[in-house]
Amino acid sequence: MSVHASDQTLSTPLHGLMAEFETPGQLVAAARKTRLAGFTKFDAYTPYPIHELDEAMDLHDNRVSQCTLVGGLLGCIGGFSLASWVSSVAWPLNIGGRPLISIPMFIPVTFECTILIGGLTAAFSMLIMNGLPAPYHSVFNVDRFVNASRNKFFLCIESEDQKFDRSATEAFLLSLNPEEIAEVAQ
Amino acid sequence: MLQPVELPDEIHVGTVIDESHSLASVSDKVGGIVLRRKITLGWVFGLLISFAVLQNLMAGATWLLIKGVGVWGINIPVGWGFAIINFVWWIGIGHAGTLISAILLLLNQSWRNAINRFAEAMTLFAVMCAGMFPVLHTGRPWLAYWLLPLPNTMAMWPQFRSPLLWDVFAVTTYLTISAVFWYVGLLPDLATLRDSAKTKTSQVIYGALSMGWRNSARHWQRYEKASLLLAGLATPLVVSVHTVVSFDFAVSIIPGWHTTIFPPYFVAGAIYSGFAMVLTLMIPVRKFYGLDDIITMRHLNNMAKVTLATALIVGYGYCFEAFFGYFSADTYERFMIWNRMVGPYAPFYWMLILCNIITPQFLWSKKVRTSPGILWCISIVVNIGMWLERFVIVVTSLHRDFLPSSWGMYWPTIWDWAIYTGTLGLFMTLLFLFVRVLPMITIFELRMLLPGARVKEPVAQ
Numbered sequence: 255m256s257v258h259a260s261d262q263t264l265s266t267p268l269h270g271l272m273a274e275f276e277t278p279g280q281l282v283a284a285a286r287k288t289r290l291a292g293f294t295k296f297d298a299y300t301p302y303p304i305h306e307l308d309e310a311m312d313l314h315d316n317r318v319s320q321c322t323l324v325g326g327l328l329g330c331i332g333g334f335s336l337a338s339w340v341s342s343v344a345w346p347l348n349i350g351g352r353p354l355i356s357i358p359m360f361i362p363v364t365f366e367c368t369i370l371i372g373g374l375t376a377a378f379s380m381l382i383m384n385g386l387p388a389p390y391h392s393v394f395n396v397d398r399f400v401n402a403s404r405n406k407f408f409l410c411i412e413s414e415d416q417k418f419d420r421s422a423t424e425a426f427l428l429s430l431n432p433e434e435i436a437e438v439a440q
Numbered sequence: 441m442l443q444p445v446e447l448p449d450e451i452h453v454g455t456v457i458d459e460s461h462s463l464a465s466v467s468d469k470v471g472g473i474v475l476r477r478k479i480t481l482g483w484v485f486g487l488l489i490s491f492a493v494l495q496n497l498m499a500g501a502t503w504l505l506i507k508g509v510g511v512w513g514i515n516i517p518v519g520w521g522f523a524i525i526n527f528v529w530w531i532g533i534g535h536a537g538t539l540i541s542a543i544l545l546l547l548n549q550s551w552r553n554a555i556n557r558f559a560e561a562m563t564l565f566a567v568m569c570a571g572m573f574p575v576l577h578t579g580r581p582w583l584a585y586w587l588l589p590l591p592n593t594m595a596m597w598p599q600f601r602s603p604l605l606w607d608v609f610a611v612t613t614y615l616t617i618s619a620v621f622w623y624v625g626l627l628p629d630l631a632t633l634r635d636s637a638k639t640k641t642s643q644v645i646y647g648a649l650s651m652g653w654r655n656s657a658r659h660w661q662r663y664e665k666a667s668l669l670l671a672g673l674a675t676p677l678v679v680s681v682h683t684v685v686s687f688d689f690a691v692s693i694i695p696g697w698h699t700t701i702f703p704p705y706f707v708a709g710a711i712y713s714g715f716a717m718v719l720t721l722m723i724p725v726r727k728f729y730g731l732d733d734i735i736t737m738r739h740l741n742n743m744a745k746v747t748l749a750t751a752l753i754v755g756y757g758y759c760f761e762a763f764f765g766y767f768s769a770d771t772y773e774r775f776m777i778w779n780r781m782v783g784p785y786a787p788f789y790w791m792l793i794l795c796n797i798i799t800p801q802f803l804w805s806k807k808v809r810t811s812p813g814i815l816w817c818i819s820i821v822v823n824i825g826m827w828l829e830r831f832v833i834v835v836t837s838l839h840r841d842f843l844p845s846s847w848g849m850y851w852p853t854i855w856d857w858a859i860y861t862g863t864l865g866l867f868m869t870l871l872f873l874f875v876r877v878l879p880m881i882t883i884f885e886l887r888m889l890l891p892g893a894r895v896k897e898p899v900a901q
Contacts, residue, residue: 304660308661341601356601366609373673
């Protein structure tokens, strides 16, 4: 294990301190301890989704589902309204006295609009809430961070956190037994 | 093309991924195909052939736009020729991709992880090919926007009670949602490519495409939720698309089309042809890119089983079409099914029975299901069979309907063939480009299958 964080100068403002772990189990344990230690502004970086982190980091953001429900309902109402308005107001066709608003015949379009708007809302609300596209982010300043998309697991405590203190936080991260600790330049 | 492999004494179809892989090795293997693998002569040759065949589409479409739809074989009584046959065929092929990516995700089938990306790409390309046919069939593709409910100076609006308009909504929704689902799935893998790219150009390209994805746990949580929601929405969507396609037929009063069995029968046929196409494409890709440790025998075996199951549903559909024709006691229905079996197009009908009902019965044998060469041949036969099915449904119902005085024959012209083969060229060209510029297997989902990916927390001291 090598620690080189303290070797670096403090000339640049810090985004945070980042610890690297070898296995997902170590990371989940570390993330849980970090949350229990009272940190709120920290994040874990993993090459694939780890469901255990949701519990360890207390992640329960449900807004994507809520947005999708609203989007789907809007699509549903919008699709049906479009078909009804076109068929009864904009271009009414009297075909043998049949009703202008012929509900069963409007179901397919209503259904497709529900799926279309619901699906687009799911994708775009996820991107917006994740702040993507993000052309720049400080975590990429750490050289070894490229492995976050390969085979390593990272935990970064951000300097914005109220509890953040350069040396105390580093000592805390060291107590989690990481492979490596690095300063994240802003 | 492919030789059947030598079967080992004991056929092993257990694992979904070779257990010797690690987190790093799957990333390097799949990403390496894009980033590090040299361009081989075989790939260049394949791309050139496909691109040459694609030129048929250019020639066919150009001549069509110059002369009009009269260059095709369509006429009264058969106004729906190759355009509709190929449209339905291509859309059906696309359905396997959505089935694999959405329905199998909801069913928690981990074997889908190795094949979903490729199958979804196949869906996208197949829907692109499909969409071209109705647009060209309008005869004036530059006016195709009339299909959309847009305010216009003629103060005219589309007919919302028409299955043809439902088709517009269903197919555009399907293309949009498939593309979005596919791209969302690509984000983490594009980030992997960005991080392991060595040249500046590829770093910039994959960096921009990955939208700055940084594998954050907070992002993953929302990401997984969005994926699940998209899968949940795509599942009824894929069923609805072919249902709506079948309504194009079933809502009409033409003998042989006006049946309630059409929606489920079309959906099963779509999945059947789609899985056959996945096998047709995956078996060579697996061989040429040495991916048999990731796309294992278990995958081939499972895909073959789905093909067999849907073949049986389709076979049931054929039996009931014939039974309905007899049982309806309707002169025209009875004549239609009789004409289908012994009329001028009878060879097509019996070929279709041979391809779609008899051939897949070989898949009952595990030996066949685990021999890539034989499986590949069967998948080609099924692809041809499903094309014949659409030919038989479209042509035999129309060419002899109610009045013998209005009977006629339909034969495709060289321009029909040019556009059809041209879309095959387009499909193959896009696939050849896809395997070289994007990871053809979902890397991050492969990682989740590895034993090393499971969370084993260290015991607290």
